[in-house]
Every structure is written in structure tokens, then in C-alpha cells.
Amino acid sequence: MLMGRRPSLWISVCCCCCWPGSLVPSYLLLKEILSSFSCKLSKLFNNPSANSSAKALKVIFHDFPGGPEGFELFARFCYKNGDLQITPSNTPLLHCIAHFMEMSKATLSSSPCLINSTRKSLEMIQFWTWSDTVNSLKQCQELSAISGSSAVLGKILDSLLARIAAISDASPSDSPESSALRFSCDTRSTVSVKTGNSRSWWFEDLVLLDPRMIEKVIKGMLSRKIEHGTISRFLFYYLKSRLSNAALYEKKKKATEVTIELLNCLDVNSVSCKRLFGILRVSSSLKISRACRSTLEAMIGAQIDQASLDNLLIPSSTLIDSIYDVNLILRFLKSFLDIVGKELVARLKRVGRLMDLYLAEVAPDSCLKPAKFVALIASLPDAARDCHDAIYRAIDMYLEVHSQLSDEEKMKICCCINYEKLSSECCKHLAKNAKFPSRITIQALVSQHSKLRSLLQDTNNIKSTQKSPLKGKQCEDGEQIILYAKKLDLSIENEKLKAHLQGMHWRVMELEKVCKKMQTQMTSIMKSRKYPATSSGSRSLPRLCS
Known part of the structure; x- marks a missing residue:
């Protein structure tokens, strides 16, 4: 309870920002003092119906900025005639209170104006320490739904991004005492700079921001042309931190979805394929939205040539149709071909070699249907492989396990082989292979004859x-x-x-x-004859x- 001089009329103000049924703090204050600073209360108290009441006036605020603590700051400002210390730690809250209570101008000419005081504090933001800026940004995310928060958020966010941009543009050899790095002497970030990790020291300070604020931060970084590789590393670091703590399921899900969408805004070469597979494995248990999962799969598919065999061996969710998720691999390949096409032969052949290894792993799967096996083989164009020996060996293993297949089904599978790309050793093996239909043996012979x-x-x-x-x-x-x-x-x-x-x-x-x-x-x-070399003679x- 804040006490002033003996009033002629008392009012009780309740800040109802607590859970229903919980104890709500009340304050007995002089309405004349409060109304001299707040146009909102001044209009309320000048209402004839309010003045006609003989009882103490009771005002209830359901969403006062900062709850009871915020109202105490407001009351102290009024009772001390504006003599309240405004610091970086309370500037965002006081700025929102000033908007909420309509304190853009005082009702009395002699009364200080809170909105002007907070604006002066924001004008000095360039002299705030790094930790002050980060803490103010964290406070802004709690006030995001309150009127007036966007203006102060914009200034604080601009200041933070300018400092990160200065670090990103600085040489790694710059000392932490340089003008670009000297933001604070009381933050753990300075220690990180001294260890030599000068471009990522700010990672740890921002991991406590919620996904909505991270989205604003990253979009600001993109507009400032900060290196995509740095942004990518931060997003992976941020998501790992959010998933490793004891956060609720929905918060982890939201952080994962926001991270995926932001990574998709970056240059594909700046995003680690291996780490994307890590997100994919985690997202399966979080049940992220279908659109977000499609985005993640498309990003992986775009650089599937950078993947390893272990990355592709993702267990099927049902384990009925196959041991591994073959449909997922087919979607990866479709995304890859949509982007790369047939022009980048080197990348195409890397994927071809990777798929040969994958075929050898899935061929012994007794649950894998012939149609899916054929789809895997035929998913890449012929230019992806110089030799079809690996395909022949995979088919040989598949037919060994699926001996009950009819000749017609075997023919559909074997038609995926380009016999002109088989080595003589594989053709010799095929000639004696009883698992293959006779017609396939004939086709191999005709090809070798040609x-x-x-x-x-x-x-x-x-x-x-x-x-x-x-x-x-x-x-x-x-x-x-x-x-x-x-x-x-x-x-x-x-x-x-x-x-x-x-x-x-x-x-x-x-x-x-x-x-x-x-x-x-x-x-x-x-x-011996010393014939001159001709174009036909030099032909190998x-x-x-x-």
C-alpha cells in the first residue's frame, strides 16, 4: 500500500492480472494525484457518475502492463512528482505504462510527462551496455501485446542488430577492446570474445528469447545483410538449446517450426545438411505441421548429394511396408531433381553413388514391395550412373529374398538395368544366375553382342x-x-x-x-614407321x- 497525505477521497485500484481465485493486490491512492499525470484516469474521475458516488471509487485493470509491479512503478512516479529513476531495465515497461495510462502529456502544466522521460532514455540507447540491451529485449517480448510496445521494441532491436552486425563485419583478429567490440564490461559475452570466438559470442545471450522474438531478430539480420552462415549456426545453436531444456512440448514444437522456416530463408549452401537430418529426427516426435515438414524435406532434398548413407537410413514409422522410410527418400530425390535437373552431372553422379549404397541396404528387406524397389532404382535418370553393376547386385539380393515373385514381376524389376553399362564380369554372372528370367539373360546377350x-x-x-x-x-x-x-x-x-x-x-x-x-x-x-598422328590414329x- 502506498500512502500519501490524508485524502479527502480514497480510491481502491485492483490490478487483475492474476489467475482467477488468486489474491489480487489492492492500493488505496489519491485520485487527484493520479489524475494529474494520467489523462485516462482524469477522464474517468471527471465522469459525473463517478463523482456522484459517495463511496470510495474502485477501478479494476485486467491487463495493466507489468501487473502489480508495473502499477507500483506508475504510482511511485505519480506520488514522487515524476522523480523516478528511469533505467534501461525499466524503460520498456514504463514506456508501455505511459501509453496504457495515456500519459503522453500531463493534465497539469507543472506535472512531468512519463512518455517524454522514456523517450529520452531511449535516445541514449547507444550508451547502454550489451546486457542492458538484451535484458530490455527480453522485457519487450513480455509486453508485445500491449499498445506502445512496438516503438520501443523497434529501437532496442535496431541497437542490438547494429552491434551484432559490427561484430560480423569485424576481423576475427580485432581485440575485444576495439570500438566495435566494446559494448559491455559486465557480461559473459566479453569473456567469449576474449577466447577468440568473436563472431558468435552473442549466441548464448539470445537463446532465452522466445520464438516470436527470434523471428524478429533473424529477419532484422537478413535485412542488414549479415552473413547467412553465421545466422544458420545461431539457429541450430538456438534450437539445440531450446530442445535440451525442460520446456513444454508445445514450446519445443513452436521453436522447431520457427527455426525451420527461418533456415528456409537462408542460402541453401549456408545450411548444414547433416544438421537438417538432426532436426528431421527430432521433429518426428514433435509432430510439426505438415507444411513445415515439407519445407524441411525440400531443404534436405536440395542438397541430398551432401548426405551420407547413415543419414538416409531412417526407420519407417510403420515398419509394415519396409524397414526404412523409402517414401521419404523418394521425396528427397524428387526435390533434388526439381532444383538440379540433369545439368549438374557431378552432383547427379554423387547422388547416384549414394543411392547405389542405399539400394544395397534395402534390397534384403523382405517387406519392401517390388513397386517401391523399382521406384528407387528408376528415381534417377540414366546419366546418374556410369555403371549398373551395383544395381545388378542389388536386384540379385532382392530376388534372393523375394523368391516367390512371378516372372512378370521379375521382368519389371530387371528392366531397370542398362545392360550396356554392365561389366563383362556381371554379364558372365548373369548368364549363370538362375534367379533371373531367361528373357533377361537373352537381353544381356544381345546387349553384349552390340x-x-x-x-x-x-x-x-x-x-x-x-x-x-x-x-x-x-x-x-x-x-x-x-x-x-x-x-x-x-x-x-x-x-x-x-x-x-x-x-x-x-x-x-x-x-x-x-x-x-x-x-x-x-x-x-x-x-617404327614414324607415321604422323591423325585424328583417327590418336583415337583410343x-x-x-x-
């Missing part, structure tokens, strides 16, 4: 250009291979077909040896002969 034709044609072209004496031998070997392939009757029984295929592969191996020998001999002939032999 490769042999191309090889022989290229070899003939080289020898005709160099007028090599080995022409007769080459033609004989080539004709033998081609005639051998033509003699195959594709309608014969499977066992005979496999025997022919095996013989064909032996001939391929023999041809490779001949080609290597020819290459050595042609090199010797060119050196195909990979099969190298």
Missing part, C-alpha cells in the same frame, strides 16, 4: 587407317564371334541357352586379350579393350 560389334568396327577402323598387317587375323576373329552369336537359337531350352551364353562370354574374354595384343603391336608399328580403343 558392344562386340562396336568394338570390332572401331578396331577395324584403327587398323585400316594404320594399314596394319593384322587385318586378316582381326577379320577372322570378328567373323568367328559374329557367326557364333548368329548360330544361337533363342528358342532352345534354357540349359542349352546358358551353355551358349557361357561360351559367348569366354569368346569375349579371348577377344579382349587379342585387342590388348593388337594395341601393343600397333603402338610398335607406329613408332574402347573401354572393353583397355
Whole structure:
């Protein structure tokens, strides 16, 4: 209770900002003193119905800024005729009280004006310490719904961002005593600067801000062109701090959603793919909104080529259709292709190698449906892989586990193989592999036959250009291979077909040896005759002969 001189009329003011049923503090004050500083009370007390009451006037405030503590500050200001110390720690609250009680001007010319006093304090904000600025910002987030808070928040936020921007632009070698860094001598942040971590010392001071205030801070940083890498590191640090404390479920969920949306505003190269996977794992238990999860998946997909196999091995939520979440990986790949397309071949091939590893992990899964397995293989364009040996091995494992599949289902799976990109070793293995349908074996043979034709044609072209004496031998070997392939009757029984295929592969191996020998001999002939190098003569032999 604040006491003044003996009044002619007392009033009781209750600040109802507490829980229903709780004890509400009351104050007996002189209405003349309060109304001389507050236009809001002056208008209320000048109401004829208020003056006609013989009883003490009772006024109830349901949302007074700062609750009972805020009202005490207001009353002390009035009773001391404005002689109240205004500091950075109470400036935001007093500024909001001045707006709430309509104290923009005094009702008496001799009465001090609270709004002017708080404005003068804000004009000196450049001399506030860093800790004063941070504490004032924390106070603003508690007053965000009150009229007048936006103006003071804007000034405090601008001051804080200017200091962070000065640190971000400063050289790491700058000393903490420099003008850009000398904000405070009483804050733990100064210690962080002295340890050499001069660009991220402010992280720990801002983690106590709520997600709404963090959103304002980050958007302010973006407008000031602060480095996206710094912002990204802070957001991951902020989220980790919020998730590790004992906050309520809803607060953790809100912090996660806000962090994801803010990370999405940054340059994709400044956001760590590994850390995004960390958020993904945490968000599963928080049940973030569908739109927010889609945003997170799109960010991961955009840089899936930076991921590792362990990142992709995310367990399925149901464990019915598959052990791992295959649908999630397919969404990642779709996002990647939407952004990258087929132009960035290097990135595309990195994803191809990653998916080959992933296929080897999921192929033994007995719950994985054929359609999903095919979708995984076909999710990337053919340019993503130079060799299909890994795909063949994955299919081989899948057919081993899913032996009950029909030939038609096996054919759909095997159609994903580009037989021209199979090595001779894999083709030889395929010829003897009983798990594959006979038609697939034939397709592999035809493909290898085409490769042999191309090889022989290229070899003939080289020898005709160099007028090599080995022409007769080459033609004989080539004709033998081609005639051998033509003699195959594709309608014969499977066992005979496999025997022919095996013989064909032996001939391929023999041809490779001949080609290597020819290459050595042609090199010797060119050196001995000293023929000038021509465009056709400098052409290297195909990979099969190298």
C-alpha cells in the first residue's frame, strides 16, 4: 500500500492480472494525484457518475502492463512528482505504462510527462551496455501485446542488430577492446570474445528469447545483410538449446517450426545438411505441421548429394511396408531433381553413388514391395550412373529374398538395368544366375553382342587407317564371334541357352586379350614407321579393350 497525505477521497485500484481465485493486490491512492499525470484516469474521475458516488471509487485493470509491479512503478512516479529513476531495465515497461495510462502529456502544466522521460532514455540507447540491451529485449517480448510496445521494441532491436552486425563485419583478429567490440564490461559475452570466438559470442545471450522474438531478430539480420552462415549456426545453436531444456512440448514444437522456416530463408549452401537430418529426427516426435515438414524435406532434398548413407537410413514409422522410410527418400530425390535437373552431372553422379549404397541396404528387406524397389532404382535418370553393376547386385539380393515373385514381376524389376553399362564380369554372372528370367539373360546377350560389334568396327577402323598387317587375323576373329552369336537359337531350352551364353562370354574374354595384343603391336608399328598422328590414329580403343 502506498500512502500519501490524508485524502479527502480514497480510491481502491485492483490490478487483475492474476489467475482467477488468486489474491489480487489492492492500493488505496489519491485520485487527484493520479489524475494529474494520467489523462485516462482524469477522464474517468471527471465522469459525473463517478463523482456522484459517495463511496470510495474502485477501478479494476485486467491487463495493466507489468501487473502489480508495473502499477507500483506508475504510482511511485505519480506520488514522487515524476522523480523516478528511469533505467534501461525499466524503460520498456514504463514506456508501455505511459501509453496504457495515456500519459503522453500531463493534465497539469507543472506535472512531468512519463512518455517524454522514456523517450529520452531511449535516445541514449547507444550508451547502454550489451546486457542492458538484451535484458530490455527480453522485457519487450513480455509486453508485445500491449499498445506502445512496438516503438520501443523497434529501437532496442535496431541497437542490438547494429552491434551484432559490427561484430560480423569485424576481423576475427580485432581485440575485444576495439570500438566495435566494446559494448559491455559486465557480461559473459566479453569473456567469449576474449577466447577468440568473436563472431558468435552473442549466441548464448539470445537463446532465452522466445520464438516470436527470434523471428524478429533473424529477419532484422537478413535485412542488414549479415552473413547467412553465421545466422544458420545461431539457429541450430538456438534450437539445440531450446530442445535440451525442460520446456513444454508445445514450446519445443513452436521453436522447431520457427527455426525451420527461418533456415528456409537462408542460402541453401549456408545450411548444414547433416544438421537438417538432426532436426528431421527430432521433429518426428514433435509432430510439426505438415507444411513445415515439407519445407524441411525440400531443404534436405536440395542438397541430398551432401548426405551420407547413415543419414538416409531412417526407420519407417510403420515398419509394415519396409524397414526404412523409402517414401521419404523418394521425396528427397524428387526435390533434388526439381532444383538440379540433369545439368549438374557431378552432383547427379554423387547422388547416384549414394543411392547405389542405399539400394544395397534395402534390397534384403523382405517387406519392401517390388513397386517401391523399382521406384528407387528408376528415381534417377540414366546419366546418374556410369555403371549398373551395383544395381545388378542389388536386384540379385532382392530376388534372393523375394523368391516367390512371378516372372512378370521379375521382368519389371530387371528392366531397370542398362545392360550396356554392365561389366563383362556381371554379364558372365548373369548368364549363370538362375534367379533371373531367361528373357533377361537373352537381353544381356544381345546387349553384349552390340558392344562386340562396336568394338570390332572401331578396331577395324584403327587398323585400316594404320594399314596394319593384322587385318586378316582381326577379320577372322570378328567373323568367328559374329557367326557364333548368329548360330544361337533363342528358342532352345534354357540349359542349352546358358551353355551358349557361357561360351559367348569366354569368346569375349579371348577377344579382349587379342585387342590388348593388337594395341601393343600397333603402338610398335607406329613408332617404327614414324607415321604422323591423325585424328583417327590418336583415337583410343574402347573401354572393353583397355
